[in-house]
Amino acid sequence: MGELRWIDRARVLAPIAACGRGAAADALALKLSSWPADRLAKLSGVSVFAPERAVFVLAQSEDDLPWVDGIQYLGKDPHAPQLLLPTAERPDIHLSLFERAITRVARTPGLIAVLAPPARSIIPLRAALPLSSKKLRDFIEGNS
Amino acid sequence: MSTEPLKAAALALRQAITSAGHGLVQRESLVELIALSAVAGEHLLVVGPPGTAKSEAVRRVARALGGKYFEYLLGRFTEPSEIFGPVDLRKLKDGIVETETSGMLPEAEIAFLDEVFLGSTAILNTLLGLLNERTFRRGHTRIEVPLRLCVGATNTLPDDDALAAFSDRFLTRIFLEPLPDPELEDLLAGGWSLLREPPAAPASIADLDLLSRAARTANVEAVRTELAHAIRVLRKNGVTLTDRRAVKVQRLIAAAALLGGRTTPTTADLWPLVYAVPDPDAQTLARDVLREVLAASENSALAAAAAEASLGPLARASRIVSRGKEILATKPPVEDPPGVEAWKLRLEGVAREIDAGFSEKTITDELRNLRAEVVRWVS
Numbered sequence: 001m002g003e004l005r006w007i008d009r010a011r012v013l014a015p016i017a018a019c020g021r022g023a024a025a026d027a028l029a030l031k032l033s034s035w036p037a038d039r040l041a042k043l044s045g046v047s048v049f050a051p052e053r054a055v056f057v058l059a060q061s062e063d064d065l066p067w068v069d070g071i072q073y074l075g076k077d078p079h080a081p082q083l084l085l086p087t088a089e090r091p092d093i094h095l096s097l098f099e100r101a102i103t104r105v106a107r108t109p110g111l112i113a114v115l116a117p118p119a120r121s122i123i124p125l126r127a128a129l130p131l132s133s134k135k136l137r138d139f140i141e142g143n144s
Numbered sequence: 145m146s147t148e149p150l151k152a153a154a155l156a157l158r159q160a161i162t163s164a165g166h167g168l169v170q171r172e173s174l175v176e177l178i179a180l181s182a183v184a185g186e187h188l189l190v191v192g193p194p195g196t197a198k199s200e201a202v203r204r205v206a207r208a209l210g211g212k213y214f215e216y217l218l219g220r221f222t223e224p225s226e227i228f229g230p231v232d233l234r235k236l237k238d239g240i241v242e243t244e245t246s247g248m249l250p251e252a253e254i255a256f257l258d259e260v261f262l263g264s265t266a267i268l269n270t271l272l273g274l275l276n277e278r279t280f281r282r283g284h285t286r287i288e289v290p291l292r293l294c295v296g297a298t299n300t301l302p303d304d305d306a307l308a309a310f311s312d313r314f315l316t317r318i319f320l321e322p323l324p325d326p327e328l329e330d331l332l333a334g335g336w337s338l339l340r341e342p343p344a345a346p347a348s349i350a351d352l353d354l355l356s357r358a359a360r361t362a363n364v365e366a367v368r369t370e371l372a373h374a375i376r377v378l379r380k381n382g383v384t385l386t387d388r389r390a391v392k393v394q395r396l397i398a399a400a401a402l403l404g405g406r407t408t409p410t411t412a413d414l415w416p417l418v419y420a421v422p423d424p425d426a427q428t429l430a431r432d433v434l435r436e437v438l439a440a441s442e443n444s445a446l447a448a449a450a451a452e453a454s455l456g457p458l459a460r461a462s463r464i465v466s467r468g469k470e471i472l473a474t475k476p477p478v479e480d481p482p483g484v485e486a487w488k489l490r491l492e493g494v495a496r497e498i499d500a501g502f503s504e505k506t507i508t509d510e511l512r513n514l515r516a517e518v519v520r521w522v523s
Contacts, residue, residue: 008506011428014321015500062500067492069519073500088503 005092006116013075013087015065017058021119024070025055026140031068032057033136039064044128047139051121055139056113058084058128074113084113084125091116147407150358153351154403157183158445160208160347164201171197172448174318177419178205180446181316182254182293183355184399186392187275189260189311190297191424192320198297202256211292211349214252218263227257227267228282241283250280250289253349260296261307268310275313292352301423315392316416319424355402362398367409371397374417374437381433383426393420400450404443415441415453460501461508468494468514472521491518 020028029047032040042064048054059065065073074084080099091098102122106112110126129135157179165175174190178201181188190198199215206213216227225231229248231241245251257263263271274280280289296314364371375390385393396416401409415438421427431438431453441454451462471490476483495518498511507515 008503011425012501015496062496063493065496067496067499067522069495069523071499073496075500086503087500088506 006086006089007092009088009090013077013085015062015073015075015087016060017056017074017084017113017125018065018071019054019056019074019113019115019123020068020071021052021054021115024068025053028055028057028066028068028071029136029139031066032131033133033140035066035133037133040131040133043131045131045135046123046125046128047135048123054121054123056123056125056128057131058111058125072115082110082112084111086114086116089116149354150402150407151405153347153354154405154445156347156351157355157403160205160351161445163346164204164208171201171320173452174198174201174320175205176446176449177316177318178202178293178295180396180399180403180416180449181295182209182352183359183403184315184395185292185356185360186315186395187294187296187313188316188318189314190295190318190320191299191301192297193299196320198295198320199256199258202254202295206254206256209254209347209349209352211253211352212251212290213254213256214247214249215256215258216249217258218260218267220262220264222263222267224264224266224270224282227263228270228280231283235284241285243280243282243285245280245285245287249291250274250287253290253292255291255294256297257294258297259299261298261302261304261311268307272310272313292349292356311422312386312388315389316396316419317422317427318419319427355399358407359395359398359402362401363408364394364398367397367411367414368394370411370437371414371417374414374434377433377437378417378421378430381429383421383430383433385420389420389422393417396420400443400446403445405445411437411440412442414438415443415450418453419449461511464494464497464501465508465510465514468518472517475521488522491522494518495522 018028032043043057043059045055045057048056057066073087075087077083077085077090077095079095082103083099102112102114106122106124108124108126110124113121113123113125115121115123161175161179165172174197177188182205192198203213203215218227227249229243229245229250232244235242243250249255270280270282274289274291275294278289278291280287302311371394375385378385393416396419397409397413400413400416401407404413406413418427418430418434418438421430435454438454441450443450471487471494474487476487478484495515498507498515502511
């Protein structure tokens with residue numbers, strides 16, 4: 001079986017999450033660490049250190065999401081409600097089948113973020129916690 | 145038919161559309177489609193969440209046309225008498241079941257039915273005849289209704305197959321989203337002006353009727369080959385139009401031509417085909433696969449609807465570019481740090497909309513250039 005192809009979405013998803021990888025992860029954490037507490041309270045997040053440093057931020061509304069150059073936005077497709085997928089691209093396969101395959105691999109309940117190539121990552125977001133400036137600074141300094 | 149009265153009627157409708165759209169932010173397509181559907185004599189279904197100006201747009205077009213207007217929010221327990229009128233009790237004493245329709249839907253020229261699919265079977269069955277045949281039948285009452293246009297609204301399309309026949313009566317479909325972040329200031333300004341401005345009535349139902357009659361007799365044969373080709377392209381890409389829709393879309397095309405100042409439709413008038421596609425994802429796909437077919441689309445009276453139908457993602461990009469340039473042009477002075485901060489937040493909203501809405505393959509050069517300039521200010 002060949003590699004899974006990703007195609008442009010006919011209808012883009014509304015973003016409800018953002019992901020920064022590598023240098024963008026540090027830039028995202030730095031930006032968020034300067035936000036006031038009431039603005040941060042609207043977000044939850046997960047940090048990852050392998051296979052590469054990454055920060056995932058989830059929001060209830062698109063308006064609450066940060067912008068930093070280089071981050072990606074993720075959203076929910078009604079055909080795969082357990083997944084957070086890139087807003088402008090999708091795998092070239094029926095999404096409910098894709099969701100089933102991903103959940104089988106991830107073996108975890110809750111939301112799962114899926115990043116398109118070149119990242120090709122599957123990140124469970126069940127452990128997402130409310131953000132705080134301290135946690136963000138700890139991430140920047142390399143403390144998990 | 146002499147063209148002067150037609151030109152005058154088309155001009156009046158154009159002014160009505162402009163007047164009705166004033167103050168409604170990013171709802172130009174909706175207002176234009178209401179007018180297009182009215183001229184075509186076909187009904188419009190608006191799908192979108194609450195608070196997206198659906199009823200306000202219809203009300204304003206009705207006022208701009210000076211037509212008798214009826215509006216109702218349907219619910220699961222709405223009684224038929226609330227829509228069609230109560231039973232005439234005097235006649236009931238004589239054993240005759242007649243409906244007193246004064247001020248109710250059967251006497252309306254333009255109607256708006258919110259949450260239209262929530263109506264009971266009794267209501268929807270009666271509505272079916274009213275929408276399809278312009279005839280109201282209930283008990284001993286049977287009357288021809290003056291309805292020119294019914295706009296139905298719903299939060300989401302119904303899943304129930306039993307509603308398919310009723311749903312299919314709405315030939316034109318538009319799917320609305322709430323306004324994106326960078327346009328919120330315009331929404332607030334526009335909404336405020338709506339609360340203050342008295343409505344104008346630059347056109348009349350007589351103008352509408354004149355255009356409708358002309359639309360019914362327009363020579364659509366001139367574009368039939370291109371239309372058939374477009375429908376084949378849709379079918380080849382998995383977008384199915386029922387035969388009924390394929391035939392009726394010709395009315396929308398004829399109406400678009402008249403409103404665009406043409407008595408005979410041309411390839412510039414094929415774009416309403418997109419709005420006859422009943423599903424939102426299929427409409428987006430239709431815009432993409434028909435890009436070449438609809439490349440000649442143009443309509444001076446219905447510019448927003450024509451542009452959105454024919455460009456799809458390009459229309460979205462074009463709108464973001466236009467919006468982004470407006471924001472960039474309004475940079476506050478450095479002596480106003482809070483103003484600069486707020487301005488930068490608006491720019492971040494634009495950057496977010498670009499990054500979330502386009503991939504490396506779909507981003508246009510103009511959008512890429514805008515992004516570069518925005519990033520310069522907010523990074």
